[in-house]
Amino acid sequence: MTLYRATVIDTPANPFTSDAGTALRVEQDGGVLVHDGRIAERGTFVSLQAAHPDEDVVDLSGGMLLPGFVDTHVHFPQTRVIGGLGMPLLEWLDKCALPEEARFAEPEYAAAVAREFLGQLVRGGTTSALVFGAHFESAMDELFTAAGNVGLNLTAGLVVSDRILREELLYTPAQAQAASQRLIDRWHGQGRMRYAVTPRFSLSAGDDMLKVCGQLLADNPGVWFTSHINENRAEIATVAELFGTTDYLESYARHGLVTDRSVFAHNVHPSDAELTAMAAAGSWTAHCPTSNASLGSGLFPLGRHVEHGVGVSLGSDVGGGTGLFLLKEGLQAYFMQQLLGTDGRPGGTGYELTPTHLLYLATAAGAAALGLFDRVGDLSVGKDFDAVWLRPDEGTSLAVNLANSADAADALARVFALATANDVAGVWLAGRQLS
Known part of the structure; x- marks a missing residue:
């Protein structure tokens, strides 16, 4: 087994049908325990390391770990x-x-x-x-x-x-x-x-x-x-x-x-x-x-x-x-x-999207559309460890903005505004790291 330490963010609930404020799940110093390509346990890093002191640890501190x-x-x-x-x-x-x-x-x-x-x-x-x-x-x-x-x-x-x-x-x-x-x-x-x-x-x-x-x-x-x-x-x-x-x-x-x-x-x-x-x-x-x-x-x-x-x-x-x-x-x-138009003005038909909505659209929504939500789409226990680690280089606009974000939702907003594929520091497919 491998224990990953990271800021872990995902959307296990649908923000379009539930409270968008509660649909976002965040663990600032989180732990994800992966066994044979699947997530075996998830929680704080401290608690998981205490329960599994002999497992290998991969430290992904800095940036954020998201579902693939x-x-x-x-x-x-x-x-x-x-x-x-x-x-x-x-x-x-x-x-x-x-x-x-x-x-x-x-x-x-x-x-x-x-x-x-x-x-x-x-x-x-x-x-x-x-x-x-x-x-x-x-x-x-x-x-x-x-x-x-x-x-x-x-x-x-x-x-x-x-x-x-x-x-x-x-x-x-x-x-x-x-x-x-x-x-x-x-x-x-x-x-x-x-x-x-x-x-x-x-x-x-x-x-x-x-x-x-x-x-x-x-x-x-x-x-x-x-x-x-x-x-x-x-x-x-x-x-x-x-x-x-x-x-x-x-x-x-x-x-x-x-x-x-x-x-x-x-x-x-x-x-x-x-x-x-x-x-x-x-x-x-x-x-x-x-x-x-x-x-x-x-x-x-x-x-x-x-x-x-x-x-x-x-x-x-x-x-x-x-x-x-x-x-x-x-x-x-x-x-x-x-x-x-999302401000209620006459003729405005837009939907007021939050960073939580955007993350859901890019991850869990697609998994649900493809009938794969029991396997991928978020980082819940029992699912394949399909994950992406975003960590910008020091001094870049994204790095500066992440360091000055108020909370996880604010950090996500800055990721969507500023991130590029060059900020992808790691990708895992069913527990196997490809980049």
């Missing part, structure tokens, strides 16, 4: 096209994302990017992720192989489409079903890996393709589902025309794809009816604030999601987003709600 971050929407094949600014979604896809994604037909290229992608996730403190995969079966084998070597808590799947996109990215429904099932059989449940049925979006996946996706979800208990919804107004209008409905969610619902194993990315422009249906099904929204801002998609209606009871987590959405450091997404989420 959970990214619920990130594109594996887009890490080399970050920064395509000045374009709305559909133009950006056509000029930046899709030409790059076509290169993943070559397994060696996919393998190289997979190593880069996973390395960047871990260096940024992300220990669990719902990954939008590639359009090629061989590329998905490379991603799963690399993730198994790293030990990341990975849920991912082959991206399937049958229209509109570049021809080399398309499948027939029968081809999509066969390739997806082969990947499920090879990889789902291997180590910390799971499969997610992944049509790109209803724009590029017609009824026949979505029917196949529904069949895959029904035939394979425990697999997840993810896709895009209501990201961009031009996209929404085209989906309505293609499916003959003004309700984007209906294109998925008619094929059994709106469930408590479903995570929909973006949902910037939902109707009340869609939010009601998502809440009833237990589906989640992956909020991707930097991408929504950089592509001009809109300001995310977090308050409406909360009012309807729809769970919200965070996604980096690389490469529409601007990097894989999830705390930056938390800060941008805060900015968006401020812009919507």
Whole structure:
């Protein structure tokens, strides 16, 4: 066993449904006892050391120890096209994302990017992720192989489409079903890996393709589902025309794809009816604030999601987003709600986010969205020791501000405002330190 000494901060309770002031758990001189990759005991360092005087001690004093971050929407094949600014979604896809994604037909290229992608996730403190995969079966084998070597808590799947996109990215429904099932059989449940049925979006996946996706979800208990919804107004209008409905969610619902194993990315422009249906099904929204801002998609209606009871987590959405450091997404989420207005003025629809909300969104919310909250998301006894240690270099702006913070919540606010991936001093996956 190993005893870690640190300032330990997490959110075992949901601040959106409970008192945000009590949802934050803090131990200034805390101890976490880890046995075989899981948290065996937690308390003050003094009490745990007294009870286990012979165990090895890892001193993480300074900075703070947080649960590993959970990214619920990130594109594996887009890490080399970050920064395509000045374009709305559909133009950006056509000029930046899709030409790059076509290169993943070559397994060696996919393998190289997979190593880069996973390395960047871990260096940024992300220990669990719902990954939008590639359009090629061989590329998905490379991603799963690399993730198994790293030990990341990975849920991912082959991206399937049958229209509109570049021809080399398309499948027939029968081809999509066969390739997806082969990947499920090879990889789902291997180590910390799971499969997610992944049509790109209803724009590029017609009824026949979505029917196949529904069949895959029904035939394979425990697999997840993810896709895009209501990201961009031009996209929404085209989906309505293609499916003959003004309700984007209906294109998925008619094929059994709106469930408590479903995570929909973006949902910037939902109707009340869609939010009601998502809440009833237990589906989640992956909020991707930097991408929504950089592509001009809109300001995310977090308050409406909360009012309807729809769970919200965070996604980096690389490469529409601007990097894989999830705390930056938390800060941008805060900015968006401020812009919507949280002070009660007429028309203000923003949600008043606290540092506790931001930490929850970056950790426990994602774990709950992925059905993993019994294993990760906070640093409670019995869970995997997936953790990130933030400790800035002496003299940096973050170090100065942490030294002058009033309390843990104030320190968290400064972390979200100032931290970068360079402040990540250690990352553990199921008790194994990777950086």
